[in-house]
Amino acid sequence: MKAVVLVGGFGTRLRPLTATTPKQMLPVVDRPIIEYVLSTLERGGVSEVTLALGYKEDLFRAAYPDAVCGGVSLSYAVEPEPLDTAGAVRFAADAAGLDESFLVVNGDVLTDIDVRSLWERHHETGAQATIALTRVDDPTRFGVVPTDSQGRVLGFVEKPCREEAPTNWVNAGVYVLEPEIPGRIAGDRRVSIEREVFPAVAAENGLWAVKSEAYWIDIGTPSTYVQAQLDLIDGVRGAAMAAVAADAHVAEHAGVDRSVVMDGASVAAGAVVRDSIIMQGALIDEGALVDGSIIGPGARVGTGAKVTGMSIVGDRMSVEPGRLVDGSKIPMGD
Ligand code: GTP
Numbered sequence: 001m002k003a004v005v006l007v008g009g010f011g012t013r014l015r016p017l018t019a020t021t022p023k024q025m026l027p028v029v030d031r032p033i034i035e036y037v038l039s040t041l042e043r044g045g046v047s048e049v050t051l052a053l054g055y056k057e058d059l060f061r062a063a064y065p066d067a068v069c070g071g072v073s074l075s076y077a078v079e080p081e082p083l084d085t086a087g088a089v090r091f092a093a094d095a096a097g098l099d100e101s102f103l104v105v106n107g108d109v110l111t112d113i114d115v116r117s118l119w120e121r122h123h124e125t126g127a128q129a130t131i132a133l134t135r136v137d138d139p140t141r142f143g144v145v146p147t148d149s150q151g152r153v154l155g156f157v158e159k160p161c162r163e164e165a166p167t168n169w170v171n172a173g174v175y176v177l178e179p180e181i182p183g184r185i186a187g188d189r190r191v192s193i194e195r196e197v198f199p200a201v202a203a204e205n206g207l208w209a210v211k212s213e214a215y216w217i218d219i220g221t222p223s224t225y226v227q228a229q230l231d232l233i234d235g236v237r238g239a240a241m242a243a244v245a246a247d248a249h250v251a252e253h254a255g256v257d258r259s260v261v262m263d264g265a266s267v268a269a270g271a272v273v274r275d276s277i278i279m280q281g282a283l284i285d286e287g288a289l290v291d292g293s294i295i296g297p298g299a300r301v302g303t304g305a306k307v308t309g310m311s312i313v314g315d316r317m318s319v320e321p322g323r324l325v326d327g328s329k330i331p332m333g334d
Contacts, residue, residue, distance in 0.1 A: 002046065005034070046103060127176075255272040271301075292309060308327075
């Protein structure tokens with residue numbers, strides 16, 4: 001099986017972290033997001049992946065110079081300008097010369113969805129496209145996908161208001177497409193797969209879906225980026241991962257509770273870190289509090305400062321001693 005993985009977005013909701021690092025290269029506990037995504041594909045039987053790149057594409061190439069990652073071989077398709085989700089699929093399919101069915105995956109989804117069974121169901125039904133569905137409590141942020149009892153998609157409602165959401169089953173960002181699909185996507189403008197392509201294929205009765213109860217999270221927002229990591233250290237997806245990296249330093253009288261402390265980070269005595277992510281090389285000084293927040297690489301939280309309420313402190317930024325940062329991003333407005 002071959003796959004296209006979409007990794008070209010700007011990741012604006014995760015700024016300021018994405019100002020320096022593209023979203024899929026941000027670490028989740030101990031390795032970049034993209035490595036989890038590719039490992040899931042490899043487990044499902046994918047051997048070749050084309051990364052649909054745009055924003056900061058050079059950082060992907062630099063990270064995987066021998067074009068192998070997560071057990072799959074990589075090729076790169078770099079858009080001259082962002083073409084949106086469907087435009088990117090067309091561009092990557094052309095670049096890779098895909099002329100058989102292929103998988104498409106949003107590069108910011110961490111999931112245990114079985115892509116092999118999605119692939120098999122796609123070929124059983126003879127669909128033009130087959131989407132994996134996942135169930136969420138609040139469907140208003142997603143593409144909501146009502147189906148008949150066999151799984152044929154009846155419509156595609158992108159980000160409906162709560163009263164208009166016909167079901168809680170939403171587009172999981174994992175698809176199988178027939179090779180004819182890219183050919184019907186305009187090549188000269190931005191095209192959204194969710195807003196244009198899927199509604200059109202559904203209207204022709206060519207769109208099918210497979211419901212999955214497997215683990216699924218879209219890490220595109222600060223709170224889901226944190227949650228995905230807490231799930232891994234809590235053991236929600238299998239054996240619990242180590243929360244504190246081997247070369248991080250947590251002082252004896254520091255309180256680190258349900259948090260990730262990455263390589264080279266340090267938490268001083270009397271500091272408290274709760275439900276948070278302390279990224280590589282960040283320093284949490286004596287008596288500081290970090291609660292439900294993200295401290296970026298090389299950032300510093302000064303003595304007695306408090307960072308709370310899903311705040312993000314960007315790369316190498318500092319919070320002065322004693323300062324309170326609640327529900328904010330540093331630098332501000334980033
Ligand atoms: P936000 O700016 O925070 O909305 O993030 P985003 O830019 O990543 O957009 P979104 O989360 O909606 O994108 C879903 C997936 O498609 C992500 O994996 C993106 O990297 C990818 N993506 C979005 N737009 C493009 C594009 O124009 N080109 C390519 N190659 N990928 C894209």
